[in-house]
Amino acid sequence: MKFVNEYRDPSLVRLLAEKIKKTAKKNWTIMEVCGGQTHSIVRSGLNKLLPDNIQLIHGPGCPVCVTPIDLIDMAIAIALTPNTILCSFGDMLRVPGSSFDLIKAKALGADVRIILSPIDAVHIAKKNPNKEVVLFAVGFETTAPTNGMTIKMANDLKVVNFSLLSSHVLVPPAIKYIMSDPESKVDGFLAAGHVCTVTGYKQYHELAKATDTPIIITGFEPVDIMQGISLCVDMLEKQETGVKNQYSRVVKESGNRQAQELISDVFTVVDRHWRGIGSIPSSGLDLSSKYKTFDATYRFTIKTDAPSLDSGCLSGMIMQGKCKPSDCPHFGKKCTPQTPLGAPMVSTEGACSAYYLYCDKGSS
């Protein structure tokens, strides 16, 4: 594809690897925030092209991984409610709740529909006026406006049998949270490029200052990632902090105004519990009071059992960059894609699934 293949060019990737090797004199630890970047790195083996003094650690940018267990349980309970259709992206279906996952709920008779676009859920609601249709709305800022559009659509078209179960999370509070830990080893960040196409990166200047780090807005293809790392290493060697935009072909500092306006209209910022990590203040989005009628937590009275506490999953540590998946004692043994202890082993953006699929078992 045009404007994709150029950013997979092996000769450019190799040249960038050489440049990083020449530039990097000290030891640096860089966190790529987005799970899509993690998978791109591990799948292409880009980490193996880096010199030993550059370490990549993996961030919490996997919205599927951080969705709290009680929301998964609620989604399952909604799906199992008679005359109800639960719409979800495919990634969520295998994430374990307290007892089981949405795939098993489907096998038990729940009407769970996989969608490619959130507005498919509104179309399903229109075609099934006698059923309640719920969109399991998971994602970072990239997906928030698209899920928010369903509310506008349902409101304008008076599709009253549609509602939304929100599990939206925000990136900058997570970065701040990671850096607030005195044991954090992160020296610099590769920020999630597609999140920034929506939000822009004005707020990242203050974040870079507050965390005393360089933050590079980075794309997802191998050349993007290697260039992002190269820019980050340059800044670290010069002891610079601040923001640079590697992904300038699609990210503007001001972001996407229409998308931001919709998010502000439909959602309100709330504290959010991140699975494996804990509560991060002002890090989530719920429906604003104007659209509360479309909130599935108000439509459905769901009693879920208190979520089981400890499966032994280390996802929280992994997503904060405190350890790698291969450091987990259960990795590849008790925890596999068929028998996951947590979400990162089954999410297509999870660090654990990337290691399991693309690395020799047990290697980093």
Next chain:
Amino acid sequence: MKTFSEDGILMADVDFSGVTKKVCLSFTPEVDIGTYVVVHVGFAISILDEQNAKETLNLFKEELL
């Protein structure tokens, strides 16, 4: 690429290298035929700046070589 309205939402048929899919243009209403866009879950969320892409790619190729 042609645009049309579906349920009051601005849509377009977008070509992904020989495969066409309906995409919502609500967040990029200014697109024109021939524009490259970034698509996420059926929505165009950003317009690709071709000039910027060519210039930055050329610049950094020169820098590396």
Next chain:
Amino acid sequence: MNNFNCPIPHYQEDVITLSHGSGGKQTSDLIENIFLSPFSSEEIKKMHDAAFIPSIGRSIAFTTDSFVVDPIFFPGGDIGTLAITGSANDLAVCGARPIYMSSAFIIEEGFLQSDLKKIVASMHQAALSQGIQIIAGDTKIIERSTGKNIFINTTGIGVHMVDVLPEPYRIADGDLIIISGDVGRHGMAIMAKRNDLQFANPLYSDCAPIFPMIENLLENHVELHCMRDITRGGLATSLVELSELSSKHFIIDEELIPIAKEVESACEILGIDPLFVACEGRFVLFTPPKYKQQVLDILHSFETSKNACVIGHVDVRKSPSAVLCNSYGIERPLYKLYTEQLPRIC
């Protein structure tokens, strides 16, 4: 008082009902009207409880497979074509000429007889073109779920063409790994239909018989150590399974794997890895390097294998595994498909 809408729906006479599975007159009418003429072998016409097969004089290959594809009609074929070709291909990759098949149908009440006729016609055509006789069959009708489901099992019998059979244990160090064509067409044709993707150049399933190519290779005395029909789980799963069965190490060059542009684009859109997408008319073979040109010349002479190419080789290493070497020079292990690939957020 109840209100009725008029006119009431007209009864569709060509709908299959539970009575068609009762074993009585309606069952025999269904068999006579739909199955008997297309599946017109002498054994079928006897309508006996079992078919007799004359002694063949060589060792026999035997396979079975069930087909549940949705949608049942897709670009490039239907469940009927698949049911015959799929089992025939399983026999072919074991070095056997497909000769006989049985076919068993499980059909939901509500299914249209007109659709069943189309499917049976496809099976007849597929069998005829491959010289296969359908000699036994069965039909069961089940209660309605959606009214659109049909499941077909075919069991195939073939006769071995060579004395030394192509089997995983015969894969040898240094063998070339050759694929008969580009991967992922069948799976993506199905997924594209389900997800309403349109193609500038329509994407058709690669469902096709592979025996003609294999017959030609064997008749030209090419040493074929092993072959595998690439179906569910795609190329990657087939290679991993073979490396486990043979205890050998395969190195595959990612850049050499042929993937059509439309398949690649559709995979990008849906977030699917083409290495795990099903094919229905593609196979890999393992052969000593000296046969490379001969194999490629033979495969290229057939329309469905005109894009055949070498994708890797069997390496001398202790640990059995299949690895993919990418354009950056990095190797990563291939894995078997664990679960169904699902379209994802990012």
